[in-house]
Amino acid sequence: MLNEKNELAKKLEKINTENTKLREEKNLNLKELENYRNACQLPTDEKTALLKQNNQLSLELQRANSELTKCKNELALNLKLVRYVSIENRINEISNYFTCCGNKCINSNLSEGTCNKGQSFIRVQDDGIVNYHSVDDKFNKLIGFYAQNSFTKAAGFCCHYSLFYFEITMLEDVKDKLEKGDNLDLTVDLGGD
Incomplete structure (x- = not known):
């Protein structure tokens, strides 16, 4: 019986050690997850701002191209009218x-x-x-x-x-x-x- 108790105590100690390791790993994983979420969140905000800026620049580029095409057409017409x-x-x-x-x-x-x-x-x-x-x-x-x-x-x-x-x-x-x-x-x- 003493032997069984010792074995059970060893098993319990081993389980407690594994449990402690698992808790530490869990805490590390939670910290990593939080760091990852924070890291992902920052680029998402930047990404949203960059997407807005990109859309605005695309619209400005379309307007500029439209104006350039209009000017080219007017110039071509005027060159024919010399x-x-x-x-x-x-x-x-x-x-x-x-x-x-x-x-x-x-x-x-x-x-x-x-x-x-x-x-x-x-x-x-x-x-x-x-x-x-x-x-x-x-x-x-x-x-x-x-x-x-x-x-x-x-x-x-x-x-x-x-x-x-x-x-x-x-x-x-x-x-x-x-x-x-x-x-x-x-x-x-x-x-x-």
Whole structure:
């Protein structure tokens, strides 16, 4: 009987030890479970916030893509509506800054004026031909002139882009002189707003 008691006491002690271990494991498992739930809870809140932000950004992206498509379509339409507008023009005024000399001899008489100081000058014929009269062995000045019809935005079409132009032709006799070195610089400057 003593032997049985000892065996039962050993079994009871073993069971108590196992029970204590199981309780410790249970407590550890409960702590792990609580830590896991807490860890899972935090990303869930962040995940919800990120999902909301993602949805907002997706909506903004859709709006931006829609606006971009609209702009592309308008641009494509406008590119098809470019108008090239030829303007008949003639020279009607000499620049006060780029003229023959300080006296501005040619400014008032475009077709028959000459420079009283012997500088280079231009004459504008009625048919629009411009003759540049150079002076030998002297520095040939720049002569600036203005066209009768200017390029203005107001002359354009309301719903289209307008490109205004007029043609300038270099006459062969002038071209030959330029190639021979008499007047190496020919500058044509077109202005407008």
